[in-house]
Amino acid sequence: MAEEKSDLYLAHDSSSSGIAVVDEDAIALxxxxxxxxxxxxxxxxxxALIGLVCFLCPGMFNALSGIGGGGQVDADASNxxxxxxxxxxxxVxxxxxxxxxxxxxxxxxxxxALGYCLYIGSFLSYNMNQNKGFVIAAGAILGVCASLLWTAQGALMLAYPTEGQKGTFISVFWIIFNLGAVLGSAIEFGLTYNSTNNTVGNGVYIGFIVLTGLGAVCSCLLKDPAKMIRDDGTRIVVPQQSTWKKEFIGMYRLLLNDPWVIMLFPMFLASNWFYTWQFNDFNSPLFTLRTRSLNSMLYWLSQMVGSFAIGQVLDSKRMSRRSRAWIGWSVTFVLTWCIWGGSYHKQLDYTREQAAAGEIVRIDFKDSKDYVGLCFLYIFSGMMDAIWQNVAYWxxxxxxxxxxxxxxxxxxxxxxQSAGAAGAFAMDRDKLPFMTNLAVAWGLCAAGLLFAVPVLLLRVTEHTEPEQEVTAPGRELEVKAASEEPVAVLNTKS
Structure with a gap:
């Protein structure tokens, strides 16, 4: 005779005779x-709320960066x-x-989130008084702030979903985040449509300052992670306050006990390197300002499409987790080589010297014969970026x-990622040939994907066991205590 019972457990059943099913009503309660x-x-x-914060802060930053040079005709201050x-x-x-x-x-x-308002304000100041020092100082401050924002974002985005939802959660975040850049670029496009200048006006910067300020406010609306319950009934294990010494020991223990993650480091390094060539060496010298704004909007819009598509693949229920990892890697590999091959073909047509001398006739989106092919190259470049980032996070x-x-x-x-971006912008600041910047970015992308292969072969498993979560001393006890803590009602049938 079947026996039914209700009790408070985690979303698993340790008995050999029962199958535990999460009571969704109990979780909702x-x-x-x-x-x-x-x-x-x-x-x-x-x-989604974290995505909204990034929609308003990094999203506006990306919209400004995407047109090249921070919206300035001379990219030196921006670089x-x-x-x-x-x-x-x-x-940091x-x-x-x-x-x-x-x-x-x-x-x-x-x-x-606070640093983005200051950074965009520095470009408004630069439009008025050409104070390059303020722009550089604001960039350095934003680097500190951005490191904190993106670390918290990445941790929460990957900790909140169940193992079968991570691709979907990453894509949901990426779509909302990039919608900010799409909106920002659309604003730029509208405000610069009839402009004959190649520099963004004060109105664009003021609008972006207001939006980034709202983003900082939205971060206050987040729920305490310690009170969060996943869709399978398990709680988020929030680390208790510990000493700086224990936390640094935790970083060392992570790299010592899980060394395969080190093989992902080249992929991390390459993940923002290509922005410099795409924004400053392709979009900025080849197109009129309004077309650069349109290109930027399409670039970030294509990221939303690419993120959604790869998220569906990475969370497919019809394949094992390792199979999904290989498919994600393969898609990234093929797209990377196709995009860089097309970019190399275009790069053969112009040089930095020609751009500096004003010898390149800027292309407008109304020049359909010259524009369409380059537009699609830029669209697929954005899609490659989204897929790369989603696979790395996954x-x-x-x-x-x-x-x-x-x-x-x-x-x-x-x-x-930021070390790579700094290196790429330094190369562009030092006026290295466009082709050199392209070659280095392409080579790093290829190396990053190849170094990731051992991780797919030897580290990705069907399920992550709690004992693999080895970080700061004492964290094992927190994980064990959380695994024994009652969370949601399960209906267990023998």
């Missing part, structure tokens, strides 16, 4: 008493600021996981479900 509270407390809702930005970004991000675990996710995200998520470990991984990811 645990999340809140009314419809709004239950919806607000869902992991996907919180990831120097970007070198400062990504240098501090790389340095290396330790940002430990900072996150000390301060908590909500505070880390909020502090990080691989990190395949290595851990623990918030503290994911914070360290996200910090290392942003550190190496």
């Amino acid at each position: 645990a999340r809140g008493g009314n419809w709004f509270s239950r919806t607000y407390s869902k992991p996907i809702s919180q990831v 120097n600021s970007s070198v400062a930005l990504y240098s501090t970004f790389a340095a 991000s290396f330790f940002a996981g430990t900072i996150h675990n000390r301060l908590g996710s909500k505070l880390t995200l909020g502090i990080g 691989l990190m998520g395949a290595c851990s479900n623990d918030l503290s470990k994911l914070a360290i991984l996200a910090g290392l990811y942003k550190s190496l």
Whole structure:
């Protein structure tokens, strides 16, 4: 005779005779008493809110960067600021996981959001007084803030979903985040449509300052991660306050006990390197200002499409997790080589010297014969970027479900990514040939994908066991305690 029982357990059953099924009504009740509270407390809702913060802050930053030179006809101030930005970004991000675990996710995200308003304000100042020093200083400050924001974002985005939802959660975030850049670029396109200048006006910068300020406010609306319940009934394990020493030991132990993640570092390094060539060496010298704005909008819009598509593949229920990893890698590999091959073909037609001498006739989107092919090349470049970032995040998520470990991984990811971006902007600042910038970016992308192969072969498994979550001393006890803590009602049938 079948025996039914209801009790408080995690979303698994340790007995050999029963199959546990999560009671969704019980989880909904645990999340809140009314419809709004239950919806607000869902992991996907919180990831969408994080996406909104990034929609308003990094999204506006990307819209400004995407037209090349921060909207200035001379990219020198922007390049120097970007070198400062990504240098501090790389340095702070290396330790940002430990900072996150000390301060908590909500505070880390909020502090990080504040720097974007200052950065865009520096370009408004530059339009008025040509104060290059302020632009560079604002870039350095933003690097510190951005490292905190992106570490908190990455940790929460990968910790909130179940193992079968990570691709979807990443794509939902990426779509909302890039919608900010699409909106920002659309604003630029509208305000510059009838402009004969090649410099963004004050109105664009003022609008972006207001939007980034709203983004910082939105970070205050996040729910405490310790009160979050996943869709399978499990709680988020939030690291308890510990000493800086323990957190640094945790980073060391992660790299020592999970060395395969080091093989992802070249992929991390390459993940922002190609922006410099795409924005400053392709979009900026070849097109009119309004066309650059249109290109930027299409670039970020294509990221939304690419993210959605690869998210569906990475969460497919018809394949094993390892198979999904290989398909994601293969799609990235093929698209990378096709895009860089097409970019190389175009790069043969012009040089930096020609751009500096004003010998390149800028293309307008109304010149359909010259524009259409280059437009599609830029669209697929945006799609490649989204797929690259989604696969990289998904691989990190395949290595851990623990918030503290994911914070360290996200910090290392942003550190190496930013070091690469700083190197790329430094090359552009030093006026290296466009072809050299392209060749280095292409080579790093190829190397990054090849170095990731051992991770797919030897590290990606069908399920991440709690004992693999090895970070700061004492964290094992937190994970064990959380696994034994009652969360949601399960209906268990023998």
